[in-house]
Amino acid sequence: MQTMRRRETLTVQLTRTLSERIAAGQYAVGARLPSETEMINEFGVSRTVVREAIANLRANGRVTTMQGVGAFVMQQDKSDGFQIDTANLSAVQEMVSVLELRIALESEAAVLAAQRRSPEQLASMREALAEMQAAITRGEDAVQSDMKFHRSLAEAAGNPHFLKLFNYVGELLIPRARLQSVKLDAVPMQEYLARIQREHEQICYAIEKQDPEAARAALRMHLSESKSRLQRSIAQLIA
Incomplete structure (x- = not known):
């Protein structure tokens, strides 16, 4: 079994390794990548690391995923376009x-979602909240249901570009921001997630009531709180 080194994050290492294999043709266009279990066994990493690496590859346009089937290599575009260095x-x-x-x-997507959301889209947000609560109760990290909530909100904005940008930025950031914030603030995971869940509920309520300004304010407060927590972490690190 190949165990990946820890000089940099395991997700970055795995993302780069898979990218190199795609570039070398080891995984051909249209081919399915190894399953999560196969990657866990080969690289000695967790399921979360594998999922984050696949999310990075999908955000960079290297793979596409089919739920319950797997990730497949895509034809590579010559233009790299907008990227954030993982x-x-x-x-x-x-x-x-x-x-x-x-x-x-x-915050702008929340405004549009409050104006345009359909009953089905609102139900999707509520479903994501229920899934997140169930994950919290089980003691899990709830990353996937958190992503589902924000993705459903972006979709409810009625503008496909919001969803595309969220899929790129959100999938790169949410797991890292959560784990780093919890680690540096020494907050129990369930307590941290319960706070996030309450903030999500406020956003969803404003969208349900079709109150654009309340939706904008709730969304800005939610992400601004995350930003403040991370800034406090920076202050602790340099103190």
């Missing part, structure tokens, strides 16, 4: 910078 995401300051981008992006 190697820098382990730095707390970089997380703050990306959170500022998300605040600008998602």
Whole structure:
């Protein structure tokens, strides 16, 4: 079994290794990547690391995923387009910078979602909240249901570009920001997630009531609180 080194984050290492294999043709266009279990066994990493690496590859346009089937290599575009260096995401300051981008992006998406959301889209947000609560109760990290909530909100904005940008920025940031914030603040995971869940509920309630300004305020407060927690972590590190 190959065990990955820890000189940099395991997710960055795995993302780079898979990218190199795709570039070398080891994983051909249209081919399915190894399963999560196969990667866990080969690289000696956790399921979360594998999922984050696949999310990075998907955000960079290297793979596409089919639920319950797996990840498949995509034809590579010659243009790299907009990218955030995944190697820098382990730095707390970089997380703050990306959170500022998300605040600008998602607060406007929340306004549009409050104006345009359909009953089905609202139900999808409520479903994500229920899944997150169940994950919290089981003692899990709830990353996937957190992502589902924000993705459902972006979709409810009725503008596909909000969803595309969220899929890129959000999937790179959410797991790292959560784990780093919990680690540096020494907050129990369930307590931290319960606070996040309450903030999500406020956003969803405003969208349900079709109150654009309340939705914007609740979303900005949610992400701004995350930003503040990370900034406090920076202050602790340099103190």
